[in-house]
Amino acid sequence: MSGGGPxxxxxxxxxxxxxxxxxxxxxxxxxxxxxALVAGxxxxxxxxxxxxxxxxxxxxxxxxxxxxxxxIGVEPVYGLLVFTMATAGGMALLxxxxxxxxxxxxxxxxxxxxxxxxFLSLYQGYATEAxxxxxxxxxxISTAGVDFTFWTGLVVLAIVALIYRPLLFSSxxxxxxxxxxxxxxxxxxxxxxxLAVTISIAVQIIGVLLIFALMVTPAAIAVRLTRRAATxxxxxxxxxxxxxxxxxxxxxxxxxxxxxxxxxxxxxxxxCIRGMGVMRETAYxxxxxxxxxxxxxxxxxxxxTAAVAQALFVVGALFLTESLLAHPDAAWSPSGLYGHAPxxxxxxxxxxxxxxxxxxxxxxxxxxxxTSSRDFTSPAxxxxxxxxxxxxxxxxxxxxxxxxxxxxxxxxxxxxxxxFGVPLLLLGILLSVIGLFGQAVGNWRVGERYEENSLxxxxxxxxxxxxxxxxxxxxxxxxxxxxxPSTVLPAPA
Amino acid sequence: MAANSVEPLIGHPPVVPxxxxxxxxxxxxxxEVRYRNKVVWKNASFDVRPGxxxxxxxxxxxxxxxxxxxxxxxxxxxxxxxxxxxxxxRRGNPRIGYVPxxxxxxxxxxxxxxxxxxxxxxxxxWGPGGRFRPTQxxxxxxxxxxxxxxxxxxxxxxxxxxxPKSLGTxxxxxxxxxxxxxxxVGDPDMLLLDEPLSNLDIRRSRELVEVIHRLVQSRGxxxxxxxxxxxxxIKCLDKVIYIxxxxxxxxxxxxxxxxxxxxxxxxxxxxxxxxxxxNIVIVGGEDERGEEGA
Numbered sequence: 001m002s003g004g005g006p007x008x009x010x011x012x013x014x015x016x017x018x019x020x021x022x023x024x025x026x027x028x029x030x031x032x033x034x035x036a037l038v039a040g041x042x043x044x045x046x047x048x049x050x051x052x053x054x055x056x057x058x059x060x061x062x063x064x065x066x067x068x069x070x071x072i073g074v075e076p077v078y079g080l081l082v083f084t085m086a087t088a089g090g091m092a093l094l095x096x097x098x099x100x101x102x103x104x105x106x107x108x109x110x111x112x113x114x115x116x117x118x119f120l121s122l123y124q125g126y127a128t129e130a131x132x133x134x135x136x137x138x139x140x141i142s143t144a145g146v147d148f149t150f151w152t153g154l155v156v157l158a159i160v161a162l163i164y165r166p167l168l169f170s171s172x173x174x175x176x177x178x179x180x181x182x183x184x185x186x187x188x189x190x191x192x193x194x195l196a197v198t199i200s201i202a203v204q205i206i207g208v209l210l211i212f213a214l215m216v217t218p219a220a221i222a223v224r225l226t227r228r229a230a231t232x233x234x235x236x237x238x239x240x241x242x243x244x245x246x247x248x249x250x251x252x253x254x255x256x257x258x259x260x261x262x263x264x265x266x267x268x269x270x271x272c273i274r275g276m277g278v279m280r281e282t283a284y285x286x287x288x289x290x291x292x293x294x295x296x297x298x299x300x301x302x303x304x305t306a307a308v309a310q311a312l313f314v315v316g317a318l319f320l321t322e323s324l325l326a327h328p329d330a331a332w333s334p335s336g337l338y339g340h341a342p343x344x345x346x347x348x349x350x351x352x353x354x355x356x357x358x359x360x361x362x363x364x365x366x367x368x369x370x371t372s373s374r375d376f377t378s379p380a381x382x383x384x385x386x387x388x389x390x391x392x393x394x395x396x397x398x399x400x401x402x403x404x405x406x407x408x409x410x411x412x413x414x415x416x417x418x419x420f421g422v423p424l425l426l427l428g429i430l431l432s433v434i435g436l437f438g439q440a441v442g443n444w445r446v447g448e449r450y451e452e453n454s455l456x457x458x459x460x461x462x463x464x465x466x467x468x469x470x471x472x473x474x475x476x477x478x479x480x481x482x483x484x485p486s487t488v489l490p491a492p493a
Numbered sequence: 494m495a496a497n498s499v500e501p502l503i504g505h506p507p508v509v510p511x512x513x514x515x516x517x518x519x520x521x522x523x524x525e526v527r528y529r530n531k532v533v534w535k536n537a538s539f540d541v542r543p544g545x546x547x548x549x550x551x552x553x554x555x556x557x558x559x560x561x562x563x564x565x566x567x568x569x570x571x572x573x574x575x576x577x578x579x580x581x582x583r584r585g586n587p588r589i590g591y592v593p594x595x596x597x598x599x600x601x602x603x604x605x606x607x608x609x610x611x612x613x614x615x616x617x618x619w620g621p622g623g624r625f626r627p628t629q630x631x632x633x634x635x636x637x638x639x640x641x642x643x644x645x646x647x648x649x650x651x652x653x654x655x656x657p658k659s660l661g662t663x664x665x666x667x668x669x670x671x672x673x674x675x676x677x678v679g680d681p682d683m684l685l686l687d688e689p690l691s692n693l694d695i696r697r698s699r700e701l702v703e704v705i706h707r708l709v710q711s712r713g714x715x716x717x718x719x720x721x722x723x724x725x726x727i728k729c730l731d732k733v734i735y736i737x738x739x740x741x742x743x744x745x746x747x748x749x750x751x752x753x754x755x756x757x758x759x760x761x762x763x764x765x766x767x768x769x770x771x772n773i774v775i776v777g778g779e780d781e782r783g784e785e786g787a
Binding site for chain 1: 565567584585587589591592593595596597598601602603604605608609612613615616617618619620621657658659660675676
């Protein structure tokens with residue numbers, strides 16, 4: 001939707017007010033908000049009941065429904081509702097665990113897609129209709145469509161409120177719920193019908209092929225962040241909501257489809273959450289066959305590398321300041337900065353690379369120390385967070401500077417680059433500081449273990465990086481020379 | 494079939510009268526049960542006194558789970574009489590706590606243990622949870638009764654520290670204790686535990702049996718436990734129900750689990766072997782008559 005109005009500004013509220021002047025944008029935001037709310041809640045149960053494949057299949061049968069509706073000339077959403085609800089009813093009648101029968105569902109799914117293809121080929125306006133059903137067309141929602149979405153969503157929310165408790169219980173412990181006399185068929189049918197309705201309205205914005213991103217992924221992210229059911233539901237709603245809002249926001253300025261931005265945001269969030277989980281597991285793995293000597297040696301190399309990185313960083317920062325002083329008018333314009341600080345960048349980029357390497361070495365060192373004491377697992381984890389931070393800082397800086405430079409040529413990608421670059425940069429700096437903190441804690445603990453005062457000092461001085469790391473290097477040398485630790489800690493459990 | 498020689502065993506009253514009085518918690522009289530139109534077992538007569546700890550053992554598919562499903566009112570006997578806690582079995586009896594064999598919880602279940610136990614209290618309520626209670630400031634959303642009940646149940650099975658943990662991170666033994674708390678939360682008079690010891694090693698099995706035995710003694714709750722292996726619990730049992738080959742034998746473990754009585758029951762040679770630590774192995778008597786899922 002690029003062009004046409006005032007360009008993107010830093011003031012997001014002005015931007016929103018501007019885009020809400022258009023009816024289609026208002027409709028899209030209203031429908032999208034309701035759909036994100038409903039999809040977040042129902043999605044939690046999809047994840048809990050392992051029904052993600054069933055939700056995918058319902059979307060596909062919905063495709064043939066929508067195509068049939070287009071063929072006979074009614075709104076696609078009614079065809080979607082009829083077909084998905086009929087399929088949901090069939091699944092529920094087949095049995096409690098029908099939603100897990102991959103082969104049956106897959107067979108029906110393929111047939112439904114084929115049927116949809118047939119209906120569309122019978123209809124003349126083939127391509128655009130198919131495209132909007134498969135991938136969603138949120139900017140095409142009519143005011144009547146918004147009303148329909150709103151009321152349908154409200155009904156879904158009311159029913160969820162009514163069956164929340166028994167549905168949650170039967171999702172967790174089906175046999176006990178059955179023995180307690182809960183109507184399993186009714187609950188299962190109710191859940192699948194809710195899923196069918198939610199999918200039918202969600203298809204309007206995300207399409208049948210991308211339905212996973214709103215129905216399943218937000219809840220999958222949520223359950224990894226919290227162990228509480230109610231909190232998980234709220235987090236799932238928030239994830240879906242931010243994705244829809246940010247997607248619409250970006251889509252307004254970019255010529256690319258909104259569905260892509262929604263799916264992309266959800267994907268990045270998911271990867272970050274899973275990555276954090278993997279990092280945590282890596283840091284807490286105990287079985288590293290290494291001696292303490294090896295750990296201290298790795299830490300010594302790490303602090304030397306860190307000192308080099310800090311030196312490069314300081315020089316780079318000096319050059320940057322100098323270039324800004326020479327061109328005072330460029331001080332507050334990043335695009336000006338981009339033109340005037342190539343030397344600084346030539347120092348800062350290697351600083352980031354060597355810094356990342358030092359974080360890696362620190363991580364390896366703490367992991368090796370963790371073989372003999374659990375005290376070093378948390379410094380290892382924090383250092384890993386720091387590595388992520390440095391990567392994000394570099395990426396964010398690149399996007400920001402690159403985006404600002406491109407703004408001059410009014411290239412449409414620039415606002416996105418800045419929009420993603422700034423949060424990435426800020427979060428990256430925060431995580432890097434956390435990583436440094438982890439190194440300080442780790443250094444302190446090594447110092448305690450070897451009763452090495454220069455290491456304890458270094459831990460404190462890590463706040464003054466360059467000096468701190470030089471002292472740390474000297475401290476590790478002495479710790480290595482000393483050999484055995486002063487106190488033997490109990491072996492990890 | 495040596496039907497005659499079996500008579501003394503079937504419908505045998507408890508050999509040593511226990512101190513437990515009152516009507517039997519479970520009474521079965523010439524019970525016959527079919528599963529998909531095949532007789533699983535028949536002519537079973539036995540009773541279980543209130544507060545007894547009973548093991549239900551037998552080979553796979555002998556009809557142990559079917560017995561539980563009948564007690565829960567989910568499966569009907571094809572003939573004979575079955576009474577549970579003084580009444581005909583009915584579905585949704587709040588006086589029975591049940592731990593099924595099959596669970597949907599796995600490593601990907603990210604939910605607090607506490608929540609599962611709370612949901613089971615009483616497990617039949619609709620709505621979003623909690624209930625509105627009138628206070629002087631008007632109706633207030635209250636979850637305290639539920640929270641207290643869950644806390645008590647977890648404490649009774651020695652799993653208080655598991656409450657905030659995620660179900661997906663628990664070990665097999667910890668998970669079984671949480672299930673036990675889930676079954677206990679409504680203060681039932683009877684516990685039906687289906688294979689709680691499968692997938693546990695010997696040490697964990699003995700620990701769990703100890704927890705269950707403590708519950709039986711402190712709460713006086715009648716407990717039936719299905720198991721493959723009777724050895725972890727043999728010292729604390731009041732009674733054993735042995736189901737195999739379409740027949741059901743009941744009595745004290747020392748009376749039922751002997752070569753003579755089992756051989757007499759099945760009409761084929763069955764040997765009960767004991768090692769130096771009184772562990773029991775039953776050899777023979779498990780022919781092909783079992784059916785999966787029964």
